[in-house]
Amino acid sequence: MRPLPRSFYDRDTLEVACDLLGRHLVHVVDGVARVGRIVEVEAYLGPHDKAAHSSRGVTPRTRVMFGPPGHAYVYRIYGLHWCMNVVTEAEGRGCAVLLRAVEPVAAITQRTNGPALLCRAMAIDGTCNTRDLCGGSLFIAKGSPSDPRAIVKRARIGVDYAGAWARRLLRFYERGNPFVSRP
DNA sequence: TGCACGATGAAC
């Protein structure tokens, strides 16, 4: 179980988003590897994407989104939950993929069908922000990639304010998987 | 320095 290389993330965000489905998200906590198989993601395409945090440009919070690929962007939402993204494409692009749901594989005891729920179940919080996913205790491994023919494309959740960008089909999930947050 | 609001989840 080793981290996928940085080249995995240094590609077109849509490609990475689909390729992330079926991969294993791994977080080693107190010597125990918590593992979840990624089954739902959303792509955020950069500053021109009105629904992306990076659309406001480089700020203290979004700086990591504009950094090199293969790093974690973990932010607090509604003052009480955490959400995790992986940074994609070349440095400066401001692209990322939000992890929305995982299927429990190992050492998971709570619900994982939602971006904040998966963070809670895998003990991912603000201390994981800016973490390099290509070496360390938080990473993504090969897993069992989803069949491309089984990938469903839908509009992203909770971005109605983003006009036309809200209607783009940038949410991807594995068809029929019971751990998807909103099938 | 103040304030409106959110890539959510849970309860009602």
Add this chain to the structure above:
DNA sequence: TTCATCGTGCAC
């Protein structure tokens, strides 16, 4: 449908 709860970004 409503609310919890607070960091962020932008207005002033």
